[in-house]
Amino acid sequence: MEANSWLWRCPRCGGPLDIVIDGLRLTLSERRGLWRFASAIPAKPLVSLGEGSTPLVEAKFLGDNVYLKLEYLNPTGSFKDRGSAVAVSKALEFGVKAVVEDSSGNTGISISAYASAAGIRARIYVPKDAPEGKKSLIRALGADLVEAPTRADAYRMAVESVGENEVYIGHLWNPWFLQGTKTLAYELLDQMGHAPDAVIVPVASGTLLLGLYIGFGELLSMGLIKRIPKLFAVQAQGYARLYEELHGTYKAEPTKIADALRVSDPPRLSQMVNAVKSSNGDAVLVTDDEIVRAWRQALKGGFIIEPSSATVISAFWKLIDNKQISKDDEVVLILTGSGLKYIDIIGKYIVENIPR
C-alpha cells in the first residue's frame, strides 16, 4: 500500500466510505485493551498507547442496572484514542510520512499523540479561537499546529494542504477510525457477558454512535448477541442535526458548554439516522442548563468528566421520565471525555452554585 492509494471519501459520489469485513470471525487475544479484538480489526496493531479496557462501573446514583463506561480514562482522555490507534496504525501501513487532521479538541490531541508515538508527523488545523491550553498540548505532543480563521476554514485548509506521502485522516470521514471505535461494542460484550438493553452516547460527528452500531452489528452477524441494543444519541443546543432529522427543527442558542459536540454538518448524517432508527433508539436533545445539572451530579459521584459527556446523564433522566427506558432495563452510559481538561471552568459552572 502507498500513501497515494489512500482514499478519504468516495471518488465518484464524494460521500464517506465504509469498510465491510468478509468472513469475520472473532478470536480474543490475551492482550489488554483494544487489540484484544485484533482478529476483528482490519489493521495491523502498529501503535498503542494503552487504549481500551476502560472501567465499567455501576452507577448507583442513577439507579440499579445502570453502568458507566469510563472512556475518559483512555490515554489522551477520550474515546477518540480507539479511533486514532487504528487509523494511525493504518496510516503507518500505507507508509505515509504525515497525517493531516482538522480538530481543536479531543481528536486533535489524540491524533497528535498517536502519530508522534508512531513516528510520523501530524499536522493539525484548528480555528484560531481554540483554547490556548489545547493548542499548547497539541504542539507539545509533537504535532505541527496551523491556525485557521474559522472551523470551516480549518477543514478546507487541511484537505487542500495534503502533499506527497501525506494523507487526510479526518475523523468525520475516516472509515478506519470507526473500526477503532467499534471495539467499544466488543468490549462491552466482553465485560458484561451479554449486550445491554440500551446505550446512551453523546453525538457530534457520530464516530462513537456509528462505531457502536457497526460493532454490535458485527457481533449480531456472528451470532454472539441476540439484538443490537437501543442506541440513544444525545445532542446539544445548536448542533442537533440528527435530532432535527427525527423530530423537526429546533431553534436555540448554540451550546456554550458542550464544546466537544460542536459539529455543524456531519458527513455521515444519514448513517447516524439509520443507526438510531434501526436499533429502536432515539435522538435526545439536552440544554446547557440540563448539562450543568448533570455535570454537577457526575462530579459529586466522583466522575471527573467533561461537560459534553454529562449530556448522557441528562438524557438518561429524560428517557426514564418519558418511559423510553424502564427501570428494569440494563443501560450503559458512555462517559467520553476527561474533565481534567476543564478544571479552569469548574469554578464558574459548578462551585459558584455550591453553598459554602
Next chain:
Amino acid sequence: MEANSWLWRCPRCGGPLDIVIDGLRLTLSERRGLWRFASAIPAKPLVSLGEGSTPLVEAKFLGDNVYLKLEYLNPTGSFKDRGSAVAVSKALEFGVKAVVEDSSGNTGISISAYASAAGIRARIYVPKDAPEGKKSLIRALGADLVEAPTRADAYRMAVESVGENEVYIGHLWNPWFLQGTKTLAYELLDQMGHAPDAVIVPVASGTLLLGLYIGFGELLSMGLIKRIPKLFAVQAQGYARLYEELHGTYKAEPTKIADALRVSDPPRLSQMVNAVKSSNGDAVLVTDDEIVRAWRQALKGGFIIEPSSATVISAFWKLIDNKQISKDDEVVLILTGSGLKYIDIIGKYIVENIPR
C-alpha cells in the same frame, strides 16, 4: 468497629503504624482493577471508581526492556486512587461520617472523589495559595474545602479539627492507604508474569515506594517472586530528605515544577530509607531543568503526564549513565499523575522551546 477506635499514629511513640497480615494467601478474583487482589487487602471492597488495571506499555523511546506503567490513567488522574479506594473503604467499615485530609493536590482530589462516591463527607485542608483549579475540583467533587495560611497549618488544622464520628485519613500516615498502593506490585506481577529487575518511582511522602516495598515483600514471602526489584526513588530539588539520608546534604532552590513532590518532612522517612537500601536500589535527585527535558520527551512520545512523573525518565537516563541500571535490565517506570491537570503551563515550559 467505630470511628473512635481509628488510630492514625501510634498512641505511645507518635510514629506511623503498619499493617501486617497473618497467613496471607493470594487468590486472584475475576474483578478488574485493584480488587482483583482483594484476598490480600485487609478491607472490604466498599467503594470503587474503576481504579487499577492501568496499562503497562513498552517505552521504545527509552530502549528495549523498558516499560511505562500508566498510573495517571486511574479515575482521578493519579496512583493515589489505589490508596483512596482502600482507605475510604476502611473508613466506611469504621462507620465514620467524615474523613479529614490535608492536601492541595492529587490526594485531596482523590480522597474527595472516593469519599463522595462512598456517601461520606470529606473535609480537605489546603494552603490558600494552592491552584484555583484544583481547589474548585475538590469542592466540585463534594468535599468541604478549608483554606489554611500554609501547608504546615493545613496539617495542624486538619488534625485538630477531627470531631465525633470523623477520622483523620492523612495519607502520609495512613497504613490502609499503603495497603492500596501495594496492589501496584501485585498488578505488575500479574501483567508481566514475573517481577521486573528494577522499578523507578517519584517519591514525596513515600506512599508509592512503600506500597511497592510492602507488596513485593508479601509476594516474596508467598514464594511468588524470587527477589524484590531494585527500588529507585526519585526526588526533586528542595524536597530531598530521602536522598540526603543516603548521599548527604544537597542545597538547591526548591523545585518550581514538580509540585506533587513537595513534602518537607515525611513521617515514614526511616521506612523509605530501608525500602531503598534493602532492595539494593537508590535515591536519585533530579533538577528542574532535567525534569522539563524529560517532560518534553514524554509528551512527544504521546504520554500526557505531569512534571512530577517525568522525574522517573530523568532518573532512568542517570541510572543508565552511571551503570546502576544496565541495558539488559527489565525496568518499569511508574508514571504517577496526569498532565491534563497541567495544560495551562505546557505552553510556558514546553511549547516556547519548540521551533515553529
